[in-house]
Amino acid sequence: MPADHGPADHGFLAVDSGGSGMRTVVGTVERGGLARRESREPVRTGDRGIDPDHFMEQLVPMVRALTAETGIVRLGTAAVGAAGLASLGAALRAELPGALEREFGIGPVALAADAVTAYVGALGARPGAVVAAGTGLIAVGTDMTSWRRADGWGHLLGDCGGGAWIGRAGLEAALRTYDGRAGGSAALLARAEELFGPVKGLPGKLYPRPNRPAVLASFAPHVAACADGDPVAADILRAAARHMADSAAAVCPATGEPQVAVTGGLLNMGDPLVVPLEEELSRRLPHARQVPAAGDPLQGSVRIATDLAAGGLTLPGDEAMLCVAGEGGGGTR
Amino acid sequence: MPADHGPADHGFLAVDSGGSGMRTVVGTVERGGLARRESREPVRTGDRGIDPDHFMEQLVPMVRALTAETGIVRLGTAAVGAAGLASLGAALRAELPGALEREFGIGPVALAADAVTAYVGALGARPGAVVAAGTGLIAVGTDMTSWRRADGWGHLLGDCGGGAWIGRAGLEAALRTYDGRAGGSAALLARAEELFGPVKGLPGKLYPRPNRPAVLASFAPHVAACADGDPVAADILRAAARHMADSAAAVCPATGEPQVAVTGGLLNMGDPLVVPLEEELSRRLPHARQVPAAGDPLQGSVRIATDLAAGGLTLPGDEAMLCVAGEGGGGTR
Numbered sequence: 277m278p279a280d281h282g283p284a285d286h287g288f289l290a291v292d293s294g295g296s297g298m299r300t301v302v303g304t305v306e307r308g309g310l311a312r313r314e315s316r317e318p319v320r321t322g323d324r325g326i327d328p329d330h331f332m333e334q335l336v337p338m339v340r341a342l343t344a345e346t347g348i349v350r351l352g353t354a355a356v357g358a359a360g361l362a363s364l365g366a367a368l369r370a371e372l373p374g375a376l377e378r379e380f381g382i383g384p385v386a387l388a389a390d391a392v393t394a395y396v397g398a399l400g401a402r403p404g405a406v407v408a409a410g411t412g413l414i415a416v417g418t419d420m421t422s423w424r425r426a427d428g429w430g431h432l433l434g435d436c437g438g439g440a441w442i443g444r445a446g447l448e449a450a451l452r453t454y455d456g457r458a459g460g461s462a463a464l465l466a467r468a469e470e471l472f473g474p475v476k477g478l479p480g481k482l483y484p485r486p487n488r489p490a491v492l493a494s495f496a497p498h499v500a501a502c503a504d505g506d507p508v509a510a511d512i513l514r515a516a517a518r519h520m521a522d523s524a525a526a527v528c529p530a531t532g533e534p535q536v537a538v539t540g541g542l543l544n545m546g547d548p549l550v551v552p553l554e555e556e557l558s559r560r561l562p563h564a565r566q567v568p569a570a571g572d573p574l575q576g577s578v579r580i581a582t583d584l585a586a587g588g589l590t591l592p593g594d595e596a597m598l599c600v601a602g603e604g605g606g607g608t609r
Numbered sequence: 610m611p612a613d614h615g616p617a618d619h620g621f622l623a624v625d626s627g628g629s630g631m632r633t634v635v636g637t638v639e640r641g642g643l644a645r646r647e648s649r650e651p652v653r654t655g656d657r658g659i660d661p662d663h664f665m666e667q668l669v670p671m672v673r674a675l676t677a678e679t680g681i682v683r684l685g686t687a688a689v690g691a692a693g694l695a696s697l698g699a700a701l702r703a704e705l706p707g708a709l710e711r712e713f714g715i716g717p718v719a720l721a722a723d724a725v726t727a728y729v730g731a732l733g734a735r736p737g738a739v740v741a742a743g744t745g746l747i748a749v750g751t752d753m754t755s756w757r758r759a760d761g762w763g764h765l766l767g768d769c770g771g772g773a774w775i776g777r778a779g780l781e782a783a784l785r786t787y788d789g790r791a792g793g794s795a796a797l798l799a800r801a802e803e804l805f806g807p808v809k810g811l812p813g814k815l816y817p818r819p820n821r822p823a824v825l826a827s828f829a830p831h832v833a834a835c836a837d838g839d840p841v842a843a844d845i846l847r848a849a850a851r852h853m854a855d856s857a858a859a860v861c862p863a864t865g866e867p868q869v870a871v872t873g874g875l876l877n878m879g880d881p882l883v884v885p886l887e888e889e890l891s892r893r894l895p896h897a898r899q900v901p902a903a904g905d906p907l908q909g910s911v912r913i914a915t916d917l918a919a920g921g922l923t924l925p926g927d928e929a930m931l932c933v934a935g936e937g938g939g940g941t942r
Contacts, residue, residue, distance in 0.1 A: 363812065426788035430812050431765075432821060433780055447766055455759035456859040479696065479763050488765060526789040 288581035289339060289354040289382060292574040293319050293326075294390055298334050299574050302342040302351065305585045309578050310346045313338040325364030328371040336379060343380075355386040355581035357393030357573055362425075362596040365389075373601035383602035386580050386589065390573055391416040391425060392598050394539050397576030398569035401583065401590045404535035405528035405564065407520050409542035411493040413438030415520075416597070417527030417534070420590070423597045426526035427519075431489040437519030439493030439542055445512045446499035447492070451475060461508035467498040496545065503548035513545075514552045521556035528561055536561055539569040621914035622672060622687040622715060625907040626652050626659075627723055631667050632907050635675040635684065638918045642911050643679045646671040658697030661704040669712060688719040688914035690726030690906055695758075695929040698722075706934035716935035719913050719922065723906055724749040724758060725931050727872055730909030731902035734916065734923045737868035738861035738897065740853050742875035744826040746771030748853075749930070750860030750867070753923070756930045759859035760852075764822040770852030772826030772875055778845045779832035780825070784808060794841035800831040829878065836881035846878075847885045854889035861894055869894055872902040 286305040291298060297316040303309035315338065320330045343351065354376055358365060365387070373385040388396075395406040395416045405417035412435040414428030431440040446461075450468040453460030454475050465475070471494070472478050482491050502509035520538070528534050536557060543550065557566055571579075583589050584600065593599055619638040624631060630649040636642035648671065653663045676684065687709055691698060698720065706718040721729075728739040728749045738750035745768040747761030764773040779794075783801040786793030787808050798808065804827070805811050815824050835842035853871065861867050869890060876883065890899055904912075916922050917933065926932055 363809070424789075426790055427784075429781075429784050430816060432777060432815060432825065433812060434784055436781070444765060448762075448769070451760075451762050451767055452855075455856070456757070457759055457855045458858070459855065476696070479766060482765060483763060492765065522785075522790045522792065523788070525791070 286353070286585040287348040287351040288578075288585050289342075289351050289376075289380070290574065290577035290581040291335065291354070291356040291358075292390070292393060292572075292577050293331065293357065294359040294573070298338070300335065300338045300342065301574060301578055302339065302346055302348055303578065303582075304348060305582050308582070310348070311342050312574075313342055319358070321360065321364055324367040326358060326360055326368045328368050328375065331358075331368060331372060332375050332379070339380060351380050351382045353384055353386070353581050353585040354382045355388060355393075355577045355584060357388045357390050357577045357580075359390040361387060361389045362391075365596075369599065369601070377602060384584060384600050385602055386584050386598065386600045388577070388580060388598045389416075389425075389596065391428065392423065392591075393573040393576035393580065395576065396579050396591065397571040397573050398537040398539050399535050399567070400570065400579060402535060403529050403532055404537070405524045405561070406536070406569070407524050407538045408540045409438050409520060409538060410540040411435075411439045411489050413441070413520065413523065413542075415523035415527045417524070417529065418592060419529040419532070419534075420592060422592050423594045424527040425597070426523040431492065435489075436523070437516035439496040440489040441519070442499050442512060442516050442542075443492040443495035445515070446495050446502075446509065447478070449508050449512065451478070459508065461502070461506055463502045463506040464499065464509060467502060468495065471495060471498060496542070500545035500548040510548070513549050514556075517549065517552035517556040520553055521560040524557060525560040528564055531563070534561075534564045535567045536564040537567050537569045539572070619686070619918040620681040620684040621911075621918050622675075622684050622709075622713075623907065623910040623914040624668065624687070624689040624691075625723070625726060625905075625910050626664065626690065627692040627906070631671070633668065633671045633675065634907060634911055635672065635679055635681055636911065636915075637681060638915050641915070643681070644675050645907075646675055652691075654693065654697055657700040659691060659693055659701045661701050661708065664691075664701060664705060665708050665712070672713060684713050684715045686717055686719070686914050686918040687715045688721060688726075688910045688917060690721045690723050690910045690913075692723040694720060694722045695724075698929075702932065702934070710935060717917060717933050718935055719917050719931065719933045721910070721913060721931045722749075722758075722929065724761065725756065725924075726906040726909035726913065728909065729912050729924065730904040730906050731870040731872050732868050732900070733903065733912060735868060736862050736865055737870070738857045738894070739869070739902070740857050740871045741873045742771055742853060742871060743873040744768075744772045744822050746774070746853065746856065746875075748856035748860045750857075750862065751925060752862040752865070752867075753925060755925050756927045757860040758930070759856040764825065768822075769855070770849035772829040773822040774825075774852070775832050775845060775849050775875075776825040776828035778848070779828050779835075779842065780811070782841050782845065784811070792841065794835070794839055796835045796839040797832065797842060800835060801828065804828060804831060829875070833878035833881040843881070846882050850882065850885035850889040853886055854893040857890060858893040861897055864896070867894075867897045868900045869897040870900050870902045872905070
């Protein structure tokens with residue numbers, strides 16, 4: 277039986293759209309998130325960037341199911357966090373708010389880069405810096421007047437210290453030993469052969485693949501597994517930690533008492549990465565307090581949607597990173 | 610008028626097949642190379658690796674034209690240097706010697722990796738090490754009993770110090786400055802914007818391209834141009850020189866009086882690379898004599914073909930690097 281929600285309840289929709297699919301929550305400001313759906317199909321990216329029609333195709337049945345399940349009669353606000361929004365989001369920004377308004381009567385709609393929803397999920401609406409580290413790596417920070425971002429340039433131009441970066445460095449060290457070059461690691465060579473077979477065949481297992489960063493990142497946990505006892509592997513993780521601290525330092529407010537958090541799958545590597553990372557962050561950002569991330573990007577999206585419903589965002593607006601469409605008075609400042 | 614060659618003359622065919630096309634020479638042992646043809650179409654690589662049929666399709670008309678031009682009535686031996694032979698040459702090795710025999714009565718045929726023809730072109734049949742540095746980077750060396758190779762793993766796994774490596778490092782430094790991260794270079798950022806436009810658009814100009822290593826390498830000369838005055842650019846070239854010396858040291862005979870040479874387009878960068886490279890090679894290989902490359906890979910192929918015609922190679926054989934098919938008595942030792 278649907279719960280009973282009066283017309284006075286402020287319903288919201290929160291979305292997190294990324295490389296592994298779309299996750300959606302509906303709820304009310306009064307009660308928080310009430311139900312959630314997930315699609316495993318990532319939204320297509322075409323000539324116009326993120327495809328708004330495909331976005332709606334995925335979203336509409338999930339929202340219908342969620343409103344039926346929760347009995348929420350009116351969704352007032354929505355927050356949509358989307359990977360690639362900053363660089364590939366022009367069509368989505370132009371069309372999604374109108375589509376949500378026509379389909380569900382929703383407005384205003386906040387559109388946020390996935391780095392922003394990661395930030396808000398991790399730290400909420402306060403000054404600081406968040407490093408989102410998975411296959412790639414991006415840092416985002418705010419002093420609550422504007423957003424800054426660092427890295428996130430992809431596996432060839434940057435993403436320094438991310439999973440693909442660590443895995444790539446580990447495989448290079450393996451091949452150095454195979455060749456008899458300096459700077460190699462026999463432990464990493466053994467791991468590489470376990471994972472990929474004889475290393476002569478490694479180029480053939482990497483270069484033809486469309487998802488090269490993921491192939492590289494698949495070796496990152498093996499670098500962590502070798503770090504206790506293998507100085508080359510330990511040095512790779514120390515260098516990754518330095519790169520992550522470089523990015524955090526580039527976006528973190530220089531004054532005040534900012535918080536800094538690291539989120540993403542890379543933390544699963546545990547102490548071999550986390551210990552040098554905490555050291556590098558302390559060294560580079562002595563005035564910042566290191567905190568665990570409070571929540572994930574979907575929770576960040578929920579937070580943005582509820583703030584918007586409750587009268588407007590206190591987070592800074594930014595054309596590429598966070599904008600609100602179809603609002604009346606209260607918006608980002 | 611064709612020159613007059615007696616039936617006693619030992620005709621040969623030499624081929625250099627690479628990413629930019631196929632170059633072919635015919636000549637005689639007595640007179641050396643006599644005429645040359647060039648095709649701008651690289652041999653196709655398919656499911657079976659380098660395509661032997663496409664190879665012959667390109668080669669046959671060139672050889673017909675060359676024998677007509679030179680009047681050489683019988684080609685006895687051939688040397689074929691081919692990029693990718695070690696990893697993608699199985700079908701070529703299996704079929705090319707028979708095809709050359711049927712079409713032109715040629716035999717024996719030497720098949721060499723392009724790194725080997727580069728070596729022989731640069732140093733001839735003597736012990737040493739050659740670093741072939743263009744967009745990629747590979748080193749090959751011999752003590753005249755066997756071949757060693759180092760690197761050549763491609764732009765994600767290695768090719769450390771090559772053109773794509775240098776260009777990639779330069780672009781990363783440019784983006785560090787753009788982000789406000791440590792380790793950046795304002796000079797390289799200015800160069801990157803001159804070459805690629807606003808750096809926000811740089812990922813879109815790199816990742817969709819099929820020839821990413823070439824796009825990265827296109828920035829390498831700009832790193833060299835900044836090195837006088839920009840310490841970050843100078844450090845990149847110093848690190849590239851160290852990587853090149855690592856590869857040279859891995860393949861160079863440890864004893865005796867080996868020669869070491871560097872070949873390839875990267876040398877066009879001049880002093881900003883060459884000066885640290887000579888220093889690093891002296892430091893790592895004090896017993897080796899640094900010499901300029903005597904010739905290019907096509908000249909290496911000519912040398913292999915004439916040696917073969919004159920009674921057999923003095924160079925070591927190696928299944929992947931240098932093998933002779935269809936020979937009688939004299940072959941590689």
